[in-house]
Amino acid sequence: MGAGFLRVTSTDLGGTRGGFSLSRSLLTCAALLMAATLVSGCGSWFGKKQDAGEVAAPDVIYGRADAMLDQQSYESAAKQYEEVDINHPYSQEARRAIVMAAYAYYKAGKYDDAVSSADRYLTLHPGTPESDLAQNIIGMSYYVQVLDPKRDQTNARKALQAYQTLVQRYPESRYAAEAQNRARILRDLLAASEMQVGRFYLRHNNFLAAINRFKVVVTDYQTTAQVEEALGRLTEAYTALGIIPEAQTAAAVLGYNYPDSKWYKSSYALLQKYGSRPQMNEGSWITKTWKGDGKPA
Known part of the structure; x- marks a missing residue:
């Protein structure tokens, strides 16, 4: 088509010079038109790119998240x-978006992410209305991962700490009652775990290791159902080692708090066998832990 265009202009004007001049003019016009088209097209293209890169308003993103949660x-x-927090960190939606992200991660079973988001909320926004929710999410995230007493109890300890913190910092929170109930369950579980290991050591005559486990129960979990057996086991382990004053004290505290216990009866009989009886001794760590009258300190 280019050759035809030159031929036509050349014939019409009857000379090479005129034909060349006209061709150059037309080519210039064509180039200008093409350039204008390209500029127009590029402007349109850049406009589309800019539209595609626009970030939605914080309430719009938050609304999408709510819909996905539903x-x-x-x-x-x-x-x-x-x-929301990434693109609009100073918006009024950003603060609550952090704790809602933690809740959504918890519901998704992404417990590490849930704890991380909740921790971030508490670091950035302590004392705000959703602080108790963030603390509760931390507790729940660890609580659902708690296994039986025979397993590692790292998550149980973390859950207990989280719930204790919730009750201490937010006693009026709507989550406080459940946190207290779960804290009791976790203390029983942790005490049972210590007893499980202590019994193992006792069966293998590793009395010092057994005592250390029972000591944790008597010291840290005094309100659990496990403490009764722990005192009886301490009487047994100390007697086996010949440390009679500690055995006497363990049995005395046991008798004061659980006089009808089978563990007290067996502890009393064991001490009698060695010519002794339950008795509080001032120098005992058990006396210091449970005070002089045998009650928990």
Whole structure:
């Protein structure tokens, strides 16, 4: 088509010079038109790119996250809540978005992410209305991972700490009652775990190791159902080692608090066998822990 265009202009004007001049003019015009088209197209292209890169308003992103949460798309919801904080950190939605991300991660079973988000909320916004919720999410995230007393109890200890913190810092929180109840369950579980290991050591005549485990129960978990047996086991272990004053004290505290206990009866009989009886001794760590009258300190 280029050759035809030159031929036409050349014939019409009857000379090479005129034909060349006209061709150059037309080519210039064509180039200008093409450039204008390209500029227009590029402007349109850049405009589309800019539109595609626009960030939605914080309430819009937050609304998407809420919708995903309602649809039980928990992990996607968590990521959308995080987008609010990432793109609009100073918006009024950003603060609550952090704790909602923690909740969504918890519902998704992403417990490490839930704890991380909740911790971040408490670091950035301590004392705000959702602080108790963030603390409760931490407790729940560890609590659901608690296993039986025979397993490692790291998560149980972390859950207990989280719930104790909740009750201490937010005693009026709507989550406080459940936190107290779960804390009791966790103390029993942790005490049972210590007893499990202590019994193992006792069966293998590793009396010092057994005493250390029973001591944890008597010292840290005095209100649990496990403490009764722990005092009886301490009487047994100390007697086996010939440390009679400690055995006497353990039995005396046991008799004062649980006089009808089978563990007290067996402890009393054991001491009698060695010509002794239950008695409080001032120098005993058990006396210091449970005070002089045998009650928990």
